[in-house]
Every structure is written in C-alpha cells, then in structure tokens.
Amino acid sequence: MTLSLRRQLVQWVVIPLIPLAAATAWLAQDNAREAANAAFDRTLQASARSIAERIVVQDGELVVDIPVAALEMFDPHFQDRVFYRIGFAGGSTITGDADLPLPATLPGAGELRFYDATFRDEAIRSVALAVPLYYAGSQRLLLVQVGETTLSRASLARRLFTESLAQQWLIGAVAALLVAIGINRALRPLGRLRSTLKARAGDPSLQLDVGSVQKELQPLVMALNTALSELENQLSIRQRFIADAAHQLRTPLTLLKTQAEYTQRQPEPAEQQAGLAALVHSTDQVIRLANQLLALSRAEPGPAQHDTRELDVAELAREVTMDFVMVALDKALDLGYEGDDSALLCGQPLLLREMLSNLIDNAVRYTPAGGEITVSAWQRGGEVELVISDSGPGIPPEEQSLVFERFYRGQQAGGDGCGLGLAIVREIVRGHAGQIRLESGSVGGLRIVITLPRQPPPPPADALHSGLH
Template identity: 60%
Template structure:
C-alpha cells in the first residue's frame, strides 16, 4: 500500500532539512568556538596591556606592579587558572612563571600575539605583548605574557552551540508544523474531488469543476472528465445495443415459438414437413442475428480495447475468400482475390475477419447467379485500401448513408435472411481501426465497398 501523499510530501521536506541541520550544526560549533575565543581573547589582551602599563623605571630601577584588576577580570565562576610572565623579550624573567612557553615567533614591538599551548598538563590560551622600554641607559624590548586555561571558554562555546542547536530544532519543528498545515490545506481540493467521485461515482453524467482545483491538478481533473465522458458514451451505446438486441431478437423468437406450436398441431405429414422446414429457416435467421449481434458487441467501444497485434491484411483477405468458396460455387459466382502479396499492419484480427466476412457475404448474397465477386488489397500513400466488388443490383445513392445504420434494410431488398447489421458491423470495426468505409458504383453495374486503413492499423 502506498503511503499517503501528505506523508510523502512531509518526508521530502524533512529529509533535506537533516543534512542542512548537520551542516549548520557544524558551522554553529565553529562559530561558537570562534565567538568564545574572541570574548576571552579580549580579556587576555586587556590584562596584558594593563600589566604592561604598570611597568615603570623609578630611580634607575625597573619596577613591576601586577595590578589586581589585571587578573581579577577573568570569569570567577570557573576554576580556570591564570599564568603570567614579565621579562625581557627572549631573555630573563623579571616576575611570574619563568617557564611559560614563548610564542614563535616573538611579536613585533607594539604588537599582540595569541597562541595555544600546553603548560603543566593543561591546555592554555596565551597572549604575548611586546613593547619598548628605555632602561639602564639602553632601549630594551619587554614581553608580557598572560595565559588562561580553557575550561571557561569551552563551556561558553558549548552553551552557544547548544543554544544554536535548540533554535534550529525549534525552527525545524515550526517548519514541519506549518508545512503539515499548508500541505493539508493545499490537498483539500484533491480530497474534495475524491469525495465527489465517491459520493456520485455511479452517475455517468458527473463532471468535475476544473477551476476548483490548483493549476497543477487541472490536467488530472480534465483527464477524469474526459474519462467520464467516454464512460457515459459507452454506457449509452451499451444501453442502445441492449435495447436494439432485445427488440430485434423478440420478433424471430416469437416467430419460432409460433411456428413450433403450429407444426406440433399439424396432422398432415406434408404440411408438418413444410412447417419444420420453415422452423429451420427461422432458426437459421435467429442464429445469424445472434451471431451478428455478438460481432457488433465485440466492435463496441467497451469491448474493442485490446492492444493491436501485427497481422497481414492480404493473407487475411485470401483466407476469407476461401471461407466463402462453397457459397460462391453454389451460385456459380466467380469469387477471387487480386492485389498485393503482403499488407502488414497492426489491428485486431478477429474484428477484421468479421469485417471482411460481412463484405464478402453481402457481395455473394446479392450477386446474381454466375456473377463475379472480387476482393482486392492495394497500397496507398496513407496505408492500405481493401475493396470488395460485385455485379449485383447495388444500393441506390439515396440510401447509402443509411445502410450503415443498425438494423436498416433497403426498401426494395428481396433478401429475407438479412437483418440489417452487416454494414453496421463493418462501419463500427473500421472506426475501431481509425479507418473509413465508402460505397461506390462498380463499372458496368454493381457495388464496390472500399475500406481505407492507415498502415499502423
């Protein structure tokens, strides 16, 4: 089962936030350490300058007073230790910790140098301040160093990093919350569409309001409306087909029943045999009608949805000719095929065979004894042209547009076996294959039924 769309959208929003938060957390950690270093480095620098200001020469003697404020400015809430040294640059120590590590290189006169080192087993941050001093008849370069252990600055960096991460988590939670609310609101039209389909799904006349959904969903609503339109058309066609079939089957079935009852009451053997022959004839008509109704049903939109398969139209035409050889010989009709050897296309073989059978059956049925029926397949620029030509009575021009209607039979037809479905089946199958069918007069009399099919089927 697919997860909900809301959950998927939230996942795609939250997932990119995770690496971004990790990167931001790493940057926040660096920024926190840098901020803590800047804050504590200022204290170190101020302390070194304060001590340097208290170094004087009095009566020819060098006097160093370490002010209490210079060492008291460090954070008393942490047990950090402070170390200092005052001496000549690169030389002897005057006061303080004589083994405090020197910076490399020594800072220039009037400059400050910050560096990290280890002293007495602890990490130490040290500032060194170099300045000139005239003493004992000569200019000397003095060096003041002040160092502090790093517990306080590490604690400050951790607190800044923790506060930054908490802010990020809070921001991410707010983003997810508002994203959830926003996505829920955005998906409301889609839920409305689903509710409408669920409540009114049985109504083929249902149409969705495309303007009620976002522009990205309008193609979906449009496609659903088109599907509903096709469904309504198919349901209407099915209802018409069922009504037509019921109407057309009622007459032959009633006739069969009547003939059977009359034949059963007939005492004369000759008349009984005559009734039985009529019964067989009516049964044949009912069977033919049922078969053609089934063929028409297969050509209906709701049935003809199978994918097309490759076939050879010329070969299929020759096979259909073979199927009607016996019927043609019984009437002395010259039935033959002429045209290309192969005509490849993609289509539905069962329906195309039914189409050809109806055309050839009509041609043989309506051609006079000793007539000629020719089935031909030729190539065209657009695809293939299949034609069935006979020398029968033809169809009046005024009726040719109506003979493709279901159950229509010409006013002057003398065939009692037809039921007016043959050419309707032909037209329906041609439509399924994106083709067209036309009726024209044959040279010298008769009719030509021409089917045009695209090469792709």
C-alpha cells in the same frame, strides 16, 4: 506497503532536515566557542596592555609595576586562575611564572598573539604582547604573557550553545507545524475530489472541475474526466446494444415458439416435416442475428479487446474470398481476387476478417445468378485500399447514407438479412481510423472502397497527459 501521500511528503521534508539540524548544531557549538573566546580574549588583551604600560626604565634599571586591576579584571564567578610572565623575547624571565608556555611563533614588535596551551595539567588560553624597549644600550623586545584557565569560557560557550540550540528547536517546531498545515491545505483539493467521486460514484456523466486543483494535479483530473467520459460512452453503447438486441430478438424468438407449437399440433408427418423445415430456417435466422449482434458489439469503439499486430490484408482477403467460393458457385457467380500479392498494415485480424466476410456475404446474397464479384487489396503508400465490387442491383444514391445504420434495409434488399452487416463494417473501419465510401461499379452494381492507414493513429492528446507532471 505503499505509504500515504501525506506521510511521504512529511518524510521527504523532515528526513533531509535531520543531517541539516546536526550540521547546524555543530556550527552553533563552534560559533558559541568562538564568541566566548572573543569575549574573554578582549579581557586578556586589556590585561596584557595594562601591564605593558607600567613597564619603564628608570636610571638604567628596568622597573615593572604590575597593577592589581590587570589581574582582577577577570570574571570572579568561576575559580579561574590567572598566570603571567614578563621576560625578554627568547631570553630570561624578569617576573612571573617562568615556565608559562610561549606561543609557537613569537609576535613582532607591538603585535598580539593569542594561543591555547596546557599549563600545570590545565588547559589555558593565553596572549603574548611584544613590547619594544630601549634597555642596556640597545633596542630590546620585551614579551608580556597573560593566561587564564578556561572554566569561564567553557561556561559561556555552553550557555550560548544551549540558547542557540533552543532557538533552533523552536524555529524547527514552528516550521514543522507550518509544513504540516501547508501539506494538509495542499492535499485538501484531493479530499474534495474523493468526496465528489464517492458521492457521485454511480453517475457516469460526472465531470470534475479542473480549476479546483493545483496546476500539477490538473493533468490527473483531465485524465479522470477523459476516463469518465469514455465510461459514459461505453455504458451508453452497452445500453443501446442491449436495447437493440432485446428488440430484434423478441420477434424471431416469438416466431420460433409459435412455429414449434404449430408443428407440434400437426397430425400429418408431411406437415410436421414442413413445420420442422420452417423451424430450422427460422433458427438459422436467429443464430445469424445473434452472431451479427455479437460482432457489432466487438466492433464498437472502446478498450481494445483484440490483439493488434501487423498482418497481410491481401492474404486475408484471398482467404475470406476462398471461404465463399462454394456458395458463389452454387449461385453461378464469378467470384475472384485481384490486387497486390501483399498489403501490410497494423490491425486486428479478427475484426478485419469479420469486415471482409460481411462485405463478401452481402455481395453474394444480392448479386443475381451469373453476376461477377471482385475482391481486391492494394498497397497505396502509407495506406491500404480494399475494394469489393459486384454486378448486383446496387444501392440508390438516396439510400447510401442510410445503409450504415443499424437494422436498416433498403427498398431493393431481398433475402433474409437483418440490416447489421454494413453497420458492423462501419464500426470496424472506424476502429482502424479508416474511411469507407460507396461507388458505382464498372459493370454496374456496387463498388465499396475502404481505405485503412498502415499504422494505427497516435493516441489522443488527453492520453498523453494522463500521467502527473
């Protein structure tokens, strides 16, 4: 199941904070323990120095006068016990607890050394102070040790840890609140876009304000605007197609109905046969018109409705030319193919076949008996050139810019065409990013030249930005 964007953002912010909070708590506990040791170690140090200051040699005798304050300066709120020992370094004990543990490494003269140990099944924190002393005719090193149990230290460490943890939780809660507020504010433009799209869901001309969203969302909005513009274009094309189809089919369908009613009223078989023949001819015209309207709909720009693949246009041109050979023979026309044996490009076979069929059909329709029609395909570097030339009446220069319009039929056009053939050709050429031009043929008539790129053009820039950066 897909989570909401808000929930994903919260999770990506909060989940990484969990191990960070655990590490911070561990560090806070360690810092609290070190702070408590630092505070109580100063008391241990003061006690040891106070005792050391009262050790003197009088008349060759070592006198130790332990001040009461040296052992009473510890916190009285806890039942911590204090131990001490005075003795020669590495030697006998002069006074105090003889079994008080020594540090792992004895301090040098005048040095202090703090250490943790266990004494009488209790954890203690101790300090050892090495005092140099001239005694019994030689320089001696006296070791003063003071230790205490750790109840006060543990209590202070717990209090410091609890206060630090409470501060961190408070900061975390405030940070989470600010993150939630920030996420809601950051997602607010998306909410406005949603409201706009919902309020104007039926308006294809809608264009969203790119500047109303953050920089990272602007490519998405631009892609939506492109899609909305394309949708508006497609709806406009469909509406125009429906209007054209309704307009163009209304008259022939009315004519079919009139011819059918007229034929039905004829008493003579010969007249009925003539009426049926006219009815069949009119039906063929309607079928041709409907087929060309559908072909025009397929050829108009829009989402690809056909497979685009590599094909041999020269082979396709030969096949379509062969389809019209019998029709051309009936009119005594010389129809043939000239050009390269192979001309490859990437395109839509169905539409390219429709394009060639329309062009050759027009040439066969309008070229007088005994004329010539030549179809050719040439490979020209990165392009393919298709040429259909005939010896027909041609198209006057003043009409050449009009013949590609829908339902336009030139003044010299005869037959039963409906003016859609070249409009279909133009849309197919545009869909393949090609060009089409009309020229005068070498034997008179018309020469239609179509240039198509071998590879489809790259996608427009807007399509490249349709994803979120």
